[in-house]
Amino acid sequence: MFIHQETKVTVQTRRTFIVRTIGLCATLAAARTALAAPPVVDEADASAKTLGYRAKASTVDAAQFPKYQPGQRCANCRFYSGGASDATGTCPMFAGKLVAAEGWCNVYAKRA
Numbered sequence: 001m002f003i004h005q006e007t008k009v010t011v012q013t014r015r016t017f018i019v020r021t022i023g024l025c026a027t028l029a030a031a032r033t034a035l036a037a038p039p040v041v042d043e044a045d046a047s048a049k050t051l052g053y054r055a056k057a058s059t060v061d062a063a064q065f066p067k068y069q070p071g072q073r074c075a076n077c078r079f080y081s082g083g084a085s086d087a088t089g090t091c092p093m094f095a096g097k098l099v100a101a102e103g104w105c106n107v108y109a110k111r112a
Helices: 014-035 046-051
Strands: 088-090 098-100
Touching: none
Parallel strands: none
Antiparallel strands: 088 098
């Protein structure tokens, strides 16, 4: 007694292969872009100038920014979201960009 089992064979044409390959490449490119780290704030950026942002707190001109006190830096600001050992983190003042942990801006507020 023989049991005949039907098998479906999917025929893949060259056109189907090319379309699927292009789709895969586009998906991989989109994923890479989505997972890329946001850019670091540039001191020359308009919002950075407005807030007096400096990538290194030690370079802040105390005469220009009298609010600045030594020891203040982004890493110990309440708005900074980054790990203790991270060189950069996010800040709501610079949406979509990273700030340096050693940086400072005029919106600095000591973390509680």
